[in-house]
Amino acid sequence: MPNEASSPAPSRCPLCGAANRCAMELERETGLPQGPCWCTQAAFGADLLACVPPEAKDRACICQNCARGAAAA
Template sequence: MELERETGVALGPCWCTRVEFDAGLLARVPQPAQRLACICAACARGNAPA
């Protein structure tokens, strides 16, 4: 969605608009970034690098 905003090229909805995120994962996003920052697929799967 960010690429679409920057380029004006419509790529369709992001994968993240079609999934539900665990409340615990969402709680890890810093307060100022909540509802603004993206959560990558690796984090959503729970296997992001440490």
């Protein structure tokens, strides 16, 4: 069984720790349909994705602020 303390929180950005507002995670938590996630309209470049820690890859979504910051850079 994985250690809960070392597992990334699916509702938190793996880069800054803020709430990522992932619609899929919100739907899972609440059981209420959320509609399409904001991330379907966002661009996640290879440089930004490379910053995600290995233990969070495919487990936690990057937040809008980090995605916007990377796009602006």
